[in-house]
Amino acid sequence: MAVTRERQHRDLRPWSALAGSHPDCRCGTVRRDSRQSGHGAVEYVGMVVAVGVLLVGLVAVFPSIGDAVTCKLSQAVASVTGGASGCSGATSAHNAQDGAEPAVAANPTPTPWQPPPTEPARVPGVPRGLDPNSDLVKTMQSTPRGRAALQWLDDHNVRVEINPSKTGGWYRERGPLGSGGYIVLGNGFDNAPTLIHETNHAKRDKGYRSSAYNIPSRELYVQGKIREETDGVVQAILAAKEFRAAGRTVPDPPGEREYDNAYQKAKSNGASNADAEQAGYDAVEHMFNSGVFRTSTNSKPYPEYYRDAWNRANLCFLYPWCH
Numbered sequence: 001m002a003v004t005r006e007r008q009h010r011d012l013r014p015w016s017a018l019a020g021s022h023p024d025c026r027c028g029t030v031r032r033d034s035r036q037s038g039h040g041a042v043e044y045v046g047m048v049v050a051v052g053v054l055l056v057g058l059v060a061v062f063p064s065i066g067d068a069v070t071c072k073l074s075q076a077v078a079s080v081t082g083g084a085s086g087c088s089g090a091t092s093a094h095n096a097q098d099g100a101e102p103a104v105a106a107n108p109t110p111t112p113w114q115p116p117p118t119e120p121a122r123v124p125g126v127p128r129g130l131d132p133n134s135d136l137v138k139t140m141q142s143t144p145r146g147r148a149a150l151q152w153l154d155d156h157n158v159r160v161e162i163n164p165s166k167t168g169g170w171y172r173e174r175g176p177l178g179s180g181g182y183i184v185l186g187n188g189f190d191n192a193p194t195l196i197h198e199t200n201h202a203k204r205d206k207g208y209r210s211s212a213y214n215i216p217s218r219e220l221y222v223q224g225k226i227r228e229e230t231d232g233v234v235q236a237i238l239a240a241k242e243f244r245a246a247g248r249t250v251p252d253p254p255g256e257r258e259y260d261n262a263y264q265k266a267k268s269n270g271a272s273n274a275d276a277e278q279a280g281y282d283a284v285e286h287m288f289n290s291g292v293f294r295t296s297t298n299s300k301p302y303p304e305y306y307r308d309a310w311n312r313a314n315l316c317f318l319y320p321w322c323h
Helices: 015-021 036-063 062-081 088-098 134-142 143-154 191-207 219-247 256-268 272-289 302-313
Strands: 159-167 169-172 183-185
Touching: 015 159, 088 272, 134 143, 143 219, 169 191, 169 302, 183 191, 191 219, 219 256, 219 272, 256 272, 272 302
Parallel strands: 159 183
Antiparallel strands: 169 183
């Protein structure tokens, strides 16, 4: 319930009118006792003496102030008598002697307003938030896969934020105003393979939002998100190999060794390239399902992380049979 406060309506008539109309008001001319007027005169004299003593002390300590005070007093007397103060030349000479800065013009030309520095100028094919001259962008531009990822992010208005104060890397479908989502690359994750991984999440989101709100089964949702994570890691592994072949230096994505071992084992057994790639994919997916891989934000195993997300989205704390 809103609490209201009654307003007090004040009578805005002049005080003299109120005084004359009020029956109980005794508002004649106020008479001052002669003793009060004499007492006031003594106070004024004391104040003048105090100000004089203060000025004398300032002049003794700071001689330049004495010149300024003398000049101001002369100007005040001249304004009353109509004469000339004769102190402007002395003041100017004193300023020149002391090396003081020249007086500022009465109406100086204002400095044009400049906007605060924000993000680098936009370049076609580079998403918002990234410096086109950064090593990250140059690495991405060194391969067709990397260039395609940058172009897709730019076309879909997905912002990329490099934030060393954050931990991990992630994509969010709801970005700042005017943004089609955003990717955050935290400390140690501001590299091209991680950006490829998070771009894969963004593409999945734009193609089909496998949200915890629209998947009826918790396990179906978890399985779908694990496959999405696996796709991102495999894409990052393949991209890292391509970046290195282009002469760029990138870190080893998580799971690259396991992927390579499974791939080589399948090939040694006579498997085709497609089957060997599937073997590498399965090895990475197993690392997610077994809890070897954990989230970069809170170190939870991925199945647990996505089960918790589904439970929160579907308000499972309200009923125990939620599944």
